[in-house]
Amino acid sequence: MRVSNMFIPTLREVPAEAEIASHKLMLRAGLMRKLASGIYSFLPMGYRVFRKVEQIVREEMDRAGAQELIMSALLPAEAYQASGRWEVFGAEMFRLKDRGGREFCLGPTHEEIFTETVKNETRSYRSLPLTLYQIQTKYRDERRPRFGVMRSREFVMKDAYSFDRDEANLDISYKKMYEAYCKIFDRCGLDYIVVDADTGAMGGSGSQEFMVKSSIGESGIAYCNACGYAANDEKAECIPENCCCGQKEACCEQLEYEKVATPNARTIEELMEFFKCDAKEFAKTLIYKADDKIVAVMVRGDRELNETKLQNTLGCIELEMADAETVKKVTGADVGFAGPVGINVDTIVDLEVAGMKNFVTGANETGFHYKNINIDRDFKATKVADIRTICEGDKCPKCGAPVKVELGIEVGHIFKLGTKYTQALNCIYLDENGKENPMVMGCYGIGINRTMAAIIEQNNDDNGIIWPMSVAPYHVIVVPVNTGDELQMELAQKIYSELMEAGVEVLLDDRNERPGVKFKDADLIGIPVRITVGKKAAEGIVEYKLRSKSEFSDMSVEEAISSAKSEVGK
Ligand code: ATP
Numbered sequence: 014m015r016v017s018n019m020f021i022p023t024l025r026e027v028p029a030e031a032e033i034a035s036h037k038l039m040l041r042a043g044l045m046r047k048l049a050s051g052i053y054s055f056l057p058m059g060y061r062v063f064r065k066v067e068q069i070v071r072e073e074m075d076r077a078g079a080q081e082l083i084m085s086a087l088l089p090a091e092a093y094q095a096s097g098r099w100e101v102f103g104a105e106m107f108r109l110k111d112r113g114g115r116e117f118c119l120g121p122t123h124e125e126i127f128t129e130t131v132k133n134e135t136r137s138y139r140s141l142p143l144t145l146y147q148i149q150t151k152y153r154d155e156r157r158p159r160f161g162v163m164r165s166r167e168f169v170m171k172d173a174y175s176f177d178r179d180e181a182n183l184d185i186s187y188k189k190m191y192e193a194y195c196k197i198f199d200r201c202g203l204d205y206i207v208v209d210a211d212t213g214a215m216g217g218s219g220s221q222e223f224m225v226k227s228s229i230g231e232s233g234i235a236y237c238n239a240c241g242y243a244a245n246d247e248k249a250e251c252i253p254e255n256c257c258c259g260q261k262e263a264c265c266e267q268l269e270y271e272k273v274a275t276p277n278a279r280t281i282e283e284l285m286e287f288f289k290c291d292a293k294e295f296a297k298t299l300i301y302k303a304d305d306k307i308v309a310v311m312v313r314g315d316r317e318l319n320e321t322k323l324q325n326t327l328g329c330i331e332l333e334m335a336d337a338e339t340v341k342k343v344t345g346a347d348v349g350f351a352g353p354v355g356i357n358v359d360t361i362v363d364l365e366v367a368g369m370k371n372f373v374t375g376a377n378e379t380g381f382h383y384k385n386i387n388i389d390r391d392f393k394a395t396k397v398a399d400i401r402t403i404c405e406g407d408k409c410p411k412c413g414a415p416v417k418v419e420l421g422i423e424v425g426h427i428f429k430l431g432t433k434y435t436q437a438l439n440c441i442y443l444d445e446n447g448k449e450n451p452m453v454m455g456c457y458g459i460g461i462n463r464t465m466a467a468i469i470e471q472n473n474d475d476n477g478i479i480w481p482m483s484v485a486p487y488h489v490i491v492v493p494v495n496t497g498d499e500l501q502m503e504l505a506q507k508i509y510s511e512l513m514e515a516g517v518e519v520l521l522d523d524r525n526e527r528p529g530v531k532f533k534d535a536d537l538i539g540i541p542v543r544i545t546v547g548k549k550a551a552e553g554i555v556e557y558k559l560r561s562k563s564e565f566s567d568m569s570v571e572e573a574i575s576s577a578k579s580e581v582g583k
Pocket residue numbers: 122153155162163164165166167168170423424425426458459460461462463464
């Protein structure tokens with residue numbers, strides 16, 4: 014393709030709205046443009062990459078025996094109502110009505126619809142196992158769309174669903190998908206880690222996420238280099254220390270509690286300053302609204318509450334921190350002084366807090382805290398559970414070695430669903446004896462747009478994107494330095510044609526621009542191989558450079574062509 018004819022609207026300036034490398038670069042390199050919050054159009058260069066990622070996914074799905082189909086994005090409400098997810102999705106689901114008042118949604122994910130389809134067409138054990146997939150647009154009205162296509166409101170997902178006779182066969186289907194996912198992300202050139210994930214309200218017997226380690230990731234991942242354990246922080250189990258401070262013997266004796274006036278101290282930092290002690294010696298009491306119920310939740314002063322763990326413990330659908338007015342109503346005090354003593358709501362206590370002695374809590378009175386509080390003696394827990402987020406250095410739940418914690422981008426998710434949907438929607442098969450059984454299901458998702466953005470996050474430098482060859486929009490760019498020079502143009506044209514004939518995807522930058530501008534664009538767009546035709550054209554010498562390396566070398570035309578071909582694998 015000749016660059017002079019192409020629609021590649023690159024930008025020199027970094028768009029103000031973009032915070033992370035991939036988002037900035039996708040806009041700057043002219044890969045996409047924003048239409049509205051969390052809604053984007055892919056432009057030609059971006060769409061080529063998008064389709065390559067999609068194609069890698071498709072090839073590996075097909076190779077694993079999954080069959081592609083396509084369903085509508087506009088879906089009737091009934092199946093979601095039958096599974097209960099019409100409510101569960103809450104505000105995240107885009108809902109609409111047709112002219113007759115019938116309810117629909119724009120599909121956020123298709124478990125119900127695949128289940129319905131299989132149910133209507135398949136009755137016999139002989140039809141199983143069956144894995145179906147589609148690569149299709151999903152809609153989710155995310156609370157906080159951000160980072161470009163990383164978390165958008167419209168995105169394309171490859172979603173696959175397996176149907177089996179029993180758990181043992183599900184394990185086989187699941188393993189095939191696991192292996193296909195590894196191949197997909199390997200081929201995309203991603204450095205990723207597979208972590209155990211929470212199965213949460215969806216039920217199911219196991220789930221794993223494919224995470225790309227990145228400082229801009231939104232999921233915490235805990236992993237252990239000693240034994241290989243890896244889990245996301247919603248799942249990673251926290252092993253409590255034996256004693257609140259782990260060292261002082263005296264703290265194991267229960268001391269008399271006392272109320273202390275703490276007029277200007279309400280945050281942990283202010284309290285540490287006031288009491289001259291460590292955050293570990295406090296227990297925070299947080300007030301939450303879980304569906305329609307108010308609960309108090311306690312974690313150690315230096316810990317983070319994990320809302321997913323709490324949600325699972327409570328078995329609630331909606332969970333949010335109570336507003337100041339509710340806090341005042343429940344505790345009788347302003348925010349910052351809540352505590353477990355005398356409070357009249359269920360109190361969920363983190364495992365670690367249950368092992369603490371003589372700690373500081375709010376006194377449910379504005380301006381006061383209690384010292385030397387002890388569980389069971391001074392208050393009762395409604396429930397003790399692991400509800401905090403694991404931290405770097407905590408004990409590995411499997412082997413006890415200190416864990417590492419990093420951030421990751423979830424690009425794929427595989428899930429053993431079991432019979433949750435097949436039972437709800439009555440998707441059954443008849444076994445050899447004519448007996449009815451619910452099919453056992455798995456579901457498997459990959460975000461195509463997010464994967465594309467994650468590839469950029471891991472492959473870029475100050476000058477732009479560095480595409481892995483497998484997903485690069487074009488493999489090679491041929492740059493004549495001076496388009497007015499006939500010899501240079503002729504040679505560039507010859508290289509361009511020969512590479513094209515060999516099946517290489519090649520660009521010819523025939524624009525009448527300064528070479529610096531062309532080099533900058535080629536680097537920004539991230540074409541893996543650049544062949545520059547300049548002053549030495551008369552001698553048949555060109556400059557050969559890889560985007561991923563800083564050095565370049567002079568080569569004969571033949572050598573440059575064959576190097577490019579072998580780089581591309583042609
Ligand atoms: P997250 O926790 O990031 O919201 P999720 O658990 O909701 O993800 P799944 O429902 O498992 O995601 O969807 C499967 C895949 O779809 C994810 O692994 C991710 O790659 C992609 N995905 C999910 N939500 C979005 C989104 N808002 N924008 C882009 N891709 C998304």
